[in-house]
Amino acid sequence: MPFDVAQFKEAMSRFITGVTIVSGIEDGEPVGFTCQSFVSLSIDPPYVAVSPARTSTSWPRIARAGSFCVNVLGEHQVDLCRGFAVSGGKKFEGVEWHPSPATGSPVIEGCLSWVDCAVELVHDAGDHELIMGRVLDLGTGDGSPLVFFRSGFATLARQSHNEDREQ
Template sequence: MSIDADRFRAVLGHFPSGVTIVTGIAKGEPVGFTCQSFSSLSLDPPLVVLLPSLSSTSWPRIADTGRFCINVLAEHQGGLSTRFARSGSDKFSGVAWTTSSTGVPVLEGACASIDCEIEQVHPGGDHLVVIAAVVDLAADSARGPLLFHRGRYARRADVHEA
């Protein structure tokens, strides 16, 4: 049975995801890309999994350094997500960022930042499966997350306990 790519994307788009920007430093310059395919993997040891596309031009530059930061975007950062999803532009122009303890960019205003070092990389169809060790992390619980659902940005629905 053959699954049409558009149908696959549409059906799986019903599962909402957070939005991240993966950042690093390559040859002294900041580099980054938008990535929805991210998840925690293990508590002991602390590991995450990231799934960059094989077509990414930013990921190979970041991978060469062995370290990166996953910036979990806040609900007001949809424009930043769109900017970092495009290839060939100066993505960091006018973007406020600081440097993490391992020397990679941390985007200001994000909900959370997760500083990582690459442990393993495996093939996964048209993506790579990157397993990374978490070396540092921080969060601002006052910020709500940017979500992506059915092909567009969405707002979170707060859940209140009864």
């Protein structure tokens, strides 16, 4: 290959993303991890995808239930983002959440949106897995997004809204 791992990471880090917490329920307990690899795939039927690393300890626990919820983080939730980017511990301690109506997966209060999914397809993706979810339910909140760019957090300095646009 004409590039090394560091160059690959450097190139990918220039693709700006939002940040999510992927959550689920295992034996009645909330489980989750910070995840930037989230993408909207299909509108009809509604599909999204997330990509957990094979090293993720939370994903196998979430996957057992066959469902997961993607919580899109706002700029005010950087501490949550950091708290869920560690393995182990009681990550949900002190976190306000409620079970989603469709699957019971944790919906974290204050998120910009949440997308509740049934696992539709699991595909090998090298040192990650590619998980396609069928969207069963969703909700939206207000606020500005938490942004991840070149391995650091950022916020939007200027934001143009489409709220005035005719639908």
